[in-house]
Amino acid sequence: MTLTRPGARHADRAPVRSRLRTPLLYAVSFAVALALAAALVTVGGHSMADALLALYQGSLDGGASIGQTIDETTPLLIVAIGAIVSARAGIFNIGQEGQLIVGAAAGAAIGLFVPGPGWLVGALALLGAALAGALWAGIPAVLYYWRGVDVVVATLLMVFVAMQLVSFAVNRDYLLQETAVEGQILSPQSDLLPEGVRLPRLGEYPDFNLGTGFVIALAVTGVVAYLLRHGKWGFRLRMLGLNPVAARRAGVRAAALGGGALLLSGGAAGLAGGVMLTGGVYRIQAGFADNVGWEGLLVALVARNHPLVAIPVALFFGVLRAGGGFLASTGVPRYLVSVVTALLVLAAAFPAAYAELRKRRRPAVEA
Amino acid sequence: MKFPARAALVFLAAPALLLTACGGGNGGAGGSGSGSAAPKATGQPDVNGDGKVVIGIMSPGDTRDNGYYQSFVDDANKVAQANGWEVRPIDKLNPADAVNQARNLCRQRVDLIAVGASVLADALTAAPEPQCKGVNWYVNGGGGVEQTEYFTQSKDTVNQSLYAAGYAAGQLLKQAGASKAGYITGPELDFAKQAAKAFQAGMRAVVPNAELITTYTGDFDDSAKAKEAFEAQKAQGIKVVYPYLGGATDAVTQQANAAGISALTPGTDRCADTTTKYAVSVIFSPGAYFAAALEDFGKGTLKMGTARIWTMGVDPVPTVKFCSPEGDQQDRIDQVMKDMGTGKLDVDAAVDGAR
Numbered sequence: 001m002t003l004t005r006p007g008a009r010h011a012d013r014a015p016v017r018s019r020l021r022t023p024l025l026y027a028v029s030f031a032v033a034l035a036l037a038a039a040l041v042t043v044g045g046h047s048m049a050d051a052l053l054a055l056y057q058g059s060l061d062g063g064a065s066i067g068q069t070i071d072e073t074t075p076l077l078i079v080a081i082g083a084i085v086s087a088r089a090g091i092f093n094i095g096q097e098g099q100l101i102v103g104a105a106a107g108a109a110i111g112l113f114v115p116g117p118g119w120l121v122g123a124l125a126l127l128g129a130a131l132a133g134a135l136w137a138g139i140p141a142v143l144y145y146w147r148g149v150d151v152v153v154a155t156l157l158m159v160f161v162a163m164q165l166v167s168f169a170v171n172r173d174y175l176l177q178e179t180a181v182e183g184q185i186l187s188p189q190s191d192l193l194p195e196g197v198r199l200p201r202l203g204e205y206p207d208f209n210l211g212t213g214f215v216i217a218l219a220v221t222g223v224v225a226y227l228l229r230h231g232k233w234g235f236r237l238r239m240l241g242l243n244p245v246a247a248r249r250a251g252v253r254a255a256a257l258g259g260g261a262l263l264l265s266g267g268a269a270g271l272a273g274g275v276m277l278t279g280g281v282y283r284i285q286a287g288f289a290d291n292v293g294w295e296g297l298l299v300a301l302v303a304r305n306h307p308l309v310a311i312p313v314a315l316f317f318g319v320l321r322a323g324g325g326f327l328a329s330t331g332v333p334r335y336l337v338s339v340v341t342a343l344l345v346l347a348a349a350f351p352a353a354y355a356e357l358r359k360r361r362r363p364a365v366e367a
Numbered sequence: 368m369k370f371p372a373r374a375a376l377v378f379l380a381a382p383a384l385l386l387t388a389c390g391g392g393n394g395g396a397g398g399s400g401s402g403s404a405a406p407k408a409t410g411q412p413d414v415n416g417d418g419k420v421v422i423g424i425m426s427p428g429d430t431r432d433n434g435y436y437q438s439f440v441d442d443a444n445k446v447a448q449a450n451g452w453e454v455r456p457i458d459k460l461n462p463a464d465a466v467n468q469a470r471n472l473c474r475q476r477v478d479l480i481a482v483g484a485s486v487l488a489d490a491l492t493a494a495p496e497p498q499c500k501g502v503n504w505y506v507n508g509g510g511g512v513e514q515t516e517y518f519t520q521s522k523d524t525v526n527q528s529l530y531a532a533g534y535a536a537g538q539l540l541k542q543a544g545a546s547k548a549g550y551i552t553g554p555e556l557d558f559a560k561q562a563a564k565a566f567q568a569g570m571r572a573v574v575p576n577a578e579l580i581t582t583y584t585g586d587f588d589d590s591a592k593a594k595e596a597f598e599a600q601k602a603q604g605i606k607v608v609y610p611y612l613g614g615a616t617d618a619v620t621q622q623a624n625a626a627g628i629s630a631l632t633p634g635t636d637r638c639a640d641t642t643t644k645y646a647v648s649v650i651f652s653p654g655a656y657f658a659a660a661l662e663d664f665g666k667g668t669l670k671m672g673t674a675r676i677w678t679m680g681v682d683p684v685p686t687v688k689f690c691s692p693e694g695d696q697q698d699r700i701d702q703v704m705k706d707m708g709t710g711k712l713d714v715d716a717a718v719d720g721a722r
Contacts, residue, residue, distance in 0.1 A: 056490065058471065064498075068467065106599040112564065167585075171555060181513060185525065185558040187486045189462065276463075283489075286554070287461045329423065329471035331455040 001125055025351040028126070033347035037340045044336050051340065058326020059319040063208025071280055073318030074213040075100070075272035079296025080303065081217075081224050082268025082311040087305045088228060089261035090241035095140065095155030096269035097293030098162030099133040101284075103270025104277045105166045106132030108176060108284040111193040118196020126199060126216075126274040133270015134263040135197075141259040151262065166269060167286045176284060189285040199279040211279035218311075220268065225307035237261060260317075270295055294300070298345060302352045313348070320344055411667045412452065414478045414501050420493035423472035425465065426483035429588055430458040432614040435634040439483050439507065442654030446661040456614055458703065465490035473499040479664060481505045481657060488512045503669060504661050505655040516672040525558055526565045526718045527679040527707050531687040532631055532649040533569020534703050536607045538696050539629045539646060540574050548607040549580045549600035551619060553587035562611055568718045572703075580605060585641070587613035597622050607646075614655070617643045624674040638690035651685035680708025 038048035059069045079096045086093040093099075114121050140154035167188065169175040176190040203209035228234035240247040240257055248254055272292065277284065295317055303310040324341040328334050330365035412420045422443060428436035440456045447454045455477065457468055465482075469490035472480050482490050482497075486509050493499050494517035504518035512520055536548050550566060552559040567579040580600050584592040593615035597608060599623075607629045610619035620630040621645050629646035636648040656677055663669040679685050686704065689697045706712035 001385075064470075064474075122515050167554065171557070183486070184512070185561060187462075187488075188554065189486070205496055206474075281463045285462045288463050290461050290463055325467055326471045326474070328457045329455065329468060329475045331453070333456075334458050334460075 020349060022355070025354060029347040030344075031348045033343040037343045040336060040339055041332070044333065050330070051332060054200045054327040054330045054332070055320075055323035057084060057198045057323075059323035063203070064206045065322060067203065067208050067210040069315070069318045069322040071211050071318075072215050072321040073314045074211065074217045074279070075292045076215045076296045076299050076317050076321075077310060077314035078220055078272035078275060078300035079269050079293055080314055081221050081307055082265035083297050083300035084303070084305045084307055084310065085224060085237070085268070086261045086265035087229075087300060088234075088241045089237045089258045090244060091144075091258050091262050091265075092139075092152050093137060093155045093265040094152055094297060095137065095158045095162075095266070095293075096272075096296055097289050097291070098155075098159035099266040099269035100273040100276075100293045100296075101166050101289040101342075102136045102162045102273070103129035103133035104273030104288055105169055105176065105284050106270070107274040107277045108190050108193070111197045112176075112191060115302050118194060121194075122197040122199065122278055125193075125278055127279065130267040130271040131272025133273065135268035136270070137262050137266020138259075141262040144262075145259055163286070163289075166284065166288070170284060170286055178283075182273055183353075187285075190283045192269050193278065197278060198282060199275070201279075211275075213275035213279040216271070216275055220271070220277045221307050221311060228307060269296070272296065295345070298349055300349050301356075304331070304355070316348060317345070350360055368622045406580060411503065411664050411669060412450075412478055412671075415476050416537040417476050417502040417665075420447075420450070421475065421477040422447060422452055422454045422478060423475070423477040423480045423486050424454060424456040424458075424483065425458040425460055425472070425480065426456060426458040427460050427486050427716075428458065428483070429614045430456050432588065432616070434616050434632070435498055435613060436483060437707055438654030439481070439657055440654075442652070442658040443481065443661060446658050446665070448603040450641065450665055456656060460487060462486050462489060462620050466493050466699060469493040470496070470498060473502055473526075478507060479503040479661075481507070483507050483517075483653065485512045491515070491518055503671065504522060504662065505657065505664075507656060508674070514672065514674055519660065519669060519671050520674045521660065522674055523651055523654070523656070524676045524679075524714070525561050528649060528651040528685045528687075528715045529562045529565035530569040530572075530714050531679060531685075531700060531704055531707070532647070533566035533610065534572055535569075535649070535687050535696075535700050536566065536609060537570040537573025537577060538699065539607045540570065540577055542693060542696075543606045543629075545606035546574055546577050547580065547603065547605045548577065548609065548610045549582070549597065549603075549605040550611060551582050551584065551593055551596045551600070553583065553589075553613070553615075553616060554585050555583040559611065565714075565718045566609060566611075570645070571718065572717070584612075585617075586615070588615055590618035592665055593619045594622055602629065607631070620645060636688065638688060645690055648688045648690060649685075650688065678708055680704040680706065 013075050030262060041048045041051050061066055079100065083093060083096060110128040111121060111125040114124060118241045139153050141301060143149035143154050144151045170177055170188045170190060173180065177186055178189055178191045180186055199212050200211055201211050230252040236257055239250065240252050240254060244254060298364065299310055299317055303313045320341045322335050328337045368523060424440060424443060426436050426439060430436050430440045443454050465487040466489055469480060470493050473493060489579055491504060494504055506512050506518050506520040508520040508522045540546060540632055548570060550563050561572065566595040570577040570579060580603055582600065584596050586592060593612055597619045600608065604694050605628060606621050609631045610616045611633045613660065616633055623630045624644050631647040631649050632645050635652045637645045638648050638649050660669060677685060687700050704710065707714050
């Protein structure tokens, strides 16, 4: 039997309530999202049960589906890890969509035009993709530390510049556009990467098959999680994010560390583009990024900036992407598929966003 | 952070998932079909013998655009309904996702996959895979896709359709005593640039000093940008506009109707439309080509590995039709198309030498 101090029972209730709040929020959030989705699907003349079954079949039922889900998860996770690094430094990079496509374009240029053994060119393509993404994020970093331009605005605007830049490149035969074939109108895309440059795949469709990019994603996640938790760099980064003034007083060089975090974040997005390019798409196209940058950012938000939590969250988003594509092939209109998956994404993101808002509104003493 | 609990969960969940993955070989709803027996090469259409005929359609554009891409689905639906088949359209497809979507359709055991545009041609890489074995493939190739044994395609020539469209626009300009026309399209893609070139060449065959004002809005479906482009062109004095667009076509034409400026359709026959009025229907609708392929499919005569070329002046489509012709306007355009068909008019030379 344990002895309790007067008032201790009351004090214990708060943490229990607090612990229950998050699962409850998720339950309510998903219940509302599913109810709305069911209503929309039913109004559209389809069965919600069939839709959910198709989502499951497309993402988790069988080797091919699971492989597809992990393939979809891989770039989301890499983008999310980058977003987490910059967010931990208190810098909000929201330009991953642009950094990803610029990275992929650089990777395509290296993969197509640099001579050498396939494995080496492939590795260089990935490295080049990461560097290009970092460089693209470097522009807002310079603007912020040199001229005080808001990082959120600058990184966002750079997305549109990136889209136009890549669209320009894949529409010019002297840049990245595919090789002309007699009598054919060229499409806005590059040639396919040579086979030797591509990331190897395990297994073969329609059996279980998987791009090896997931190894890169897990390695990046592991390293970042370790460094953030145990490394001196991670400690300084967190300190900078939590209290920039105290960090500066403690000798942290904000421009170098914060700017570096932004570069790493862009580099991760660029690497994600490189992995998509060499792991599955094999050529750069104007619509290449396909919202992976935005969704990777959401993964970081839902994971509340914890690298290891980002793994299952990215997997959930991967399930939605893989399952959504399969659902569309069952005859459910594409727009309805987009609405259903968006509702589920919102359900996943809402509790995290709500918690963040609550944290900001809470008085400093409580925090 | 409570590291051990969360990390343990993650490190247990991920390998478990992978092990599950290794153990599963089935591909979902329809089963994997890996190494399954090849469906009948002849005697279409229920090639996989599942008791129903399903046509999967992959489109890069909006299949509710009231124009080019919608015609692809609408015409397929007409043939499908007459035969009791099912049509499953997937629209607004990202080219980077084309292979995955093709695989998804194969897993749904469709009998024929129609690829709406050559930009989605990467989908064809799924054709030799076991899961897609026996599935018939149709490509609306336009300018053409490198032919393989796995698919059949329809081809037409942008120079023919757009030269004839330009010729019709030239006649409208001549009738109005004007020399300026507008051309509004989406992204600055090769086919859109080639279309503008051919359109201008046709226009100048009637009005030698005709000027074509070209605007690339960057988006075939963005009505706001397209309307803005039209207003800018109107201010420069255009008397004919060609909205070579997708979902934004009607928005521009309605503005043109209000301004008394003639408009041409980008692919479909809209002469009967009473709300949005077109002066000329330029018909190169992919639906017409696809419907013909589906008729062959129904008869069991659709052959993979072949291409059908649709020629102006020879086939019923592509063609150009004045909605309310004045004088000999229709006769003159008919003669131009006939000359293209017989080879009397070398349209490629006419377009290439235009500038």
